[in-house]
Amino acid sequence: MLKSVVFLLRCNSNRIVRDQVRYASQALPQLSSEKYNVKRKQFGTVQESDINYFKSILSEERVLTDENDVLPFNIDWIKNCRGQSKVVLKPRNTEEVSKIIKYCNDKHLAVCPQGGNTGLVGGSVPVFDEVVLCLGLLNKIISLDEISGVLICEAGCILESLDTYVRERNLIMPLDLGAKGTCQIGGNASTNAGGLRLLRYGNLHGSILGIEAVKADGTVIDCLTTMKKDNTGYHLKHLFIGSEGTLGIVTKVSINCPVLPKAVTVGFFGVKDFQSVLKLYESAKLSLGEILSAFEMADFNAINSSVTNLNLPNPIDEYPFYVLVETHGSDEGHDAEKLNRFLDKEMESGLIIDGTVTSEPAKMQTIWNLRESIAGSSLTRGYVFKYDVSIPLGNYYDLVPMLRKKLGNKALDVYGYGHIGDSNIHINIVVPEYTKEIGSQIEPYVFEEVSKLNGSISAEHGVGFRKPQYIHYSKIESALDLMRELKTLMDPKGILNPYKVLPEK
Ligand SMILES: Cc1cc2nc3c(=O)[nH]c(=O)nc-3n(C[C@H](O)[C@H](O)[C@H](O)COP(=O)(O)OP(=O)(O)OC[C@H]3O[C@@H](n4cnc5c(N)ncnc54)[C@H](O)[C@@H]3O)c2cc1C
Incomplete structure (x- = not known):
């Protein structure tokens, strides 16, 4: 049954207020343009008349120009990059996004799309005075087909809120990451976010079935299919997945949600060296088979960083390496038994020195917290x-x-x-x-x-x-040339997220 709902999700205004307080009391990061010696491209500069236009299509309060209001949108999560934008726009729907982008394209104004601003490579904040397009108010769930598991929602929905919503309906989101409380599904799509359960549920090129996006000239491309099979020519969704806002603005996604596992078990193990981690992975695949949903590793210093800097408890002693294994299955007794058998076997073999296995939600959360907090610790x-x-x-x-x-x-x-x-x-x-x-x-x-x-x-x-200046370490020149051709085709004036992804020729 297709449930058609319009469900408003939490918007990230609380976070923004918090961030303002945080920045007020801390030294600001150096300007990205100075730190990395970047020259401004010849885009237009936002004028009073532009602000008036934006206010006419949005409303006064959804056009931020006050320096303090704009500041958090100029600084990235790790406080490495700082842009100089003077204006943040907060559209509420695709039509508004389309009008803004068309206008910016006509006026040759550069645009930096921003989701939850949890990106770790400086893509989500402007470098110079790009207009920040904040997607947080596109936060409606449009429909959920509980039989097929296909969710359609707007790009600004926060990943964790979506997960809570679908869990109440016996489904889960196919991705999970440490930033889930802030990152948005549009940001996830635009970065092709991986995360903790990619091993089991695959990446977003597979899970995302369809996308609605706005091209640089304002055209809305509606490829919001809900079909797993749709071989009608080129798979255009892939152009927007992972292109980091350089080819278009993602406004809606349809995404395949797996069934909520009835049984979840987490094991946390201490291991003596990295070779043992690898052997353990091989053994886990054989012993746990299809229920293996995550296999994570952290060295002593990484876990110690969460323990010491964030005061988080470590449920086992100190070891050179740690392994976190999670299973998603349908039979708690059977899965825990499998994981315990794996633990017994590998403790006997000496691959695991110490460990704990739990299916209790609070204990599993403690273990995941320890792992997920490393990034910011x-x-x-x-x-x-x-x-x-x-x-x-x-x-x-x-x-x-x-x-x-x-x-x-x-x-x-x-x-x-x-x-x-x-x-x-x-x-x-x-x-x-x-x-x-x-x-x-x-x-x-x-x-x-x-x-x-x-x-x-x-x-x-x-x-x-x-990383654009380092991309050639992973992409050959002919591939980069094709990427440049695609960019020119889809965004001839180069207004979408300039200075990002593609290196200068
Ligand atoms: C604690 C922590 C843990 C993390 N763990 C992981 C992890 O396990 N796996 C992983 O892959 N990443 C991880 N990340 C990185 C980050 O959370 C992901 O890249 C996430 O997908 C970014 O989503 P966002 O909404 O915050 O996007 P933003 O940071 O706002 O933007 C990221 C990029 O996408 C573009 N963009 C955002 N929204 C749109 C849109 N609607 N249309 C077009 N372009 C858009 C931006 O311009 C930018 O280039 C982690 C980050 C933190 C802080």
């Missing part, structure tokens, strides 16, 4: 260089000891954690403060090494503002 210690790369499993962890050796005591901490099941490792390097000197020791070194290992310099966070 060091931000108060100084500046964090964050890398999100994929590396074939045999060499997955190589870079962490290499970086520790290379940086010595210049780094306060270097640690690795990530989604083993997807060959995706996050490497965080904590330094007292950002300096160009330390930056040049780390980059392009990290990307060169990833390339030598046949990995990807961006596994799931995208290219954004921070």
Whole structure:
């Protein structure tokens, strides 16, 4: 039965108020244009007449121009990038988005689309004075077909709110990430976000069935199919999934939601070295089969960062490596038995030194918190260089000891954690403060090494503002040329999220 509902989800205004308080009491990050020596492209500059036009199609309160109101939209989550936008627009529906984009295209005004602003590569904030297009008010659920599991919603819906909504109807969202309380489904689509359960439910190129998007000239492209099978020519949705707002503005998505697992079990294990982590992964796939939904690893320093900086409890002792295994199944007794059998077997083999298995929601949450909090746990210690790369499993962890050796005591901490099941490792390097000197020791070194290992310099966070100059480590020139041709075709004036994704020729 197709339930047609219009359901208003929580908008992120609370977060914005909080952020304003936060920025008021802290030093502002350096301007991105100065920090990274970028030249402004020849776009128009927003004039009073433009503001008046925006107010005429939105309303006074949905056009922000006050410096304090605009500030949080200029700064990214890790406080690495700061733009200089003077105006934030808050459309409420596709039609308003279309009018804004058409107007900006005609006036040659650059636009930076922004979802939850949790992106980690500087793609979500302007570099100069781009108009910020805040998608947070496009927050309606349009329909949920409880039989097929297909949800249609607007781009500004917050991932966690969607998950809560579909869980009440025995479904789950096919993706889950640490930023779920703030990130938006449109941002997830635009970054092709991966997250914690990609191993089980696949990536968004598969889960997202259809997309409605607004092109740079304001045309609305309605490809909002709900069909899993639709081989009618080119699959246009893929152009918008993962293109980070450079080819169009995502306004709606239809997404396939898996069934809510009746039984969820989480195991958290201490392991002596990285080779044991790999062997354990192999064994988990064999022992747990189709119920394996996540296989995450973190080294001691990563977990210790959550424990020490955020005061989070670690349910087991201290070990060089930790593994988090989650199962999603339909029979609690059967699944827990399988996981316990796996634990017994591998404790006997010595791969697991210590561990805990639980199906209690509160305990599972404690374990997941420990893992999900790693990403933000060091931000108060100084500046964090964050890398999100994929590396074939045999060499997955190589870079962490290499970086520790290379940086010595210049780094306060270097640690690795990530989604083993997807060959995706996050490497965080904590330094007292950002300096160009330390930056040049780390980059392009990290990307060169990833390339030598046949990995990807961006596994799931995208290219954004921070990585275009390194994209060639993972994409050959002919592929980059085709990307440029697509960009020119879809956004001839280059107004959509300039300075992002594509490197200068
Ligand atoms: C604590 C934490 C944990 C994280 N964990 C993960 C993880 O496990 N896996 C993962 O993949 N990422 C992770 N991230 C990164 C981030 O949450 C994802 O990239 C997320 O998908 C971004 O969504 P957002 O709504 O915040 O988008 P934003 O950060 O606002 O934007 C991201 C990019 O998409 C563009 N964009 C946003 N909305 C639209 C739209 N409607 N139309 C067109 N373009 C748009 C922006 O211009 C920008 O280029 C994490 C981040 C944090 C802070």
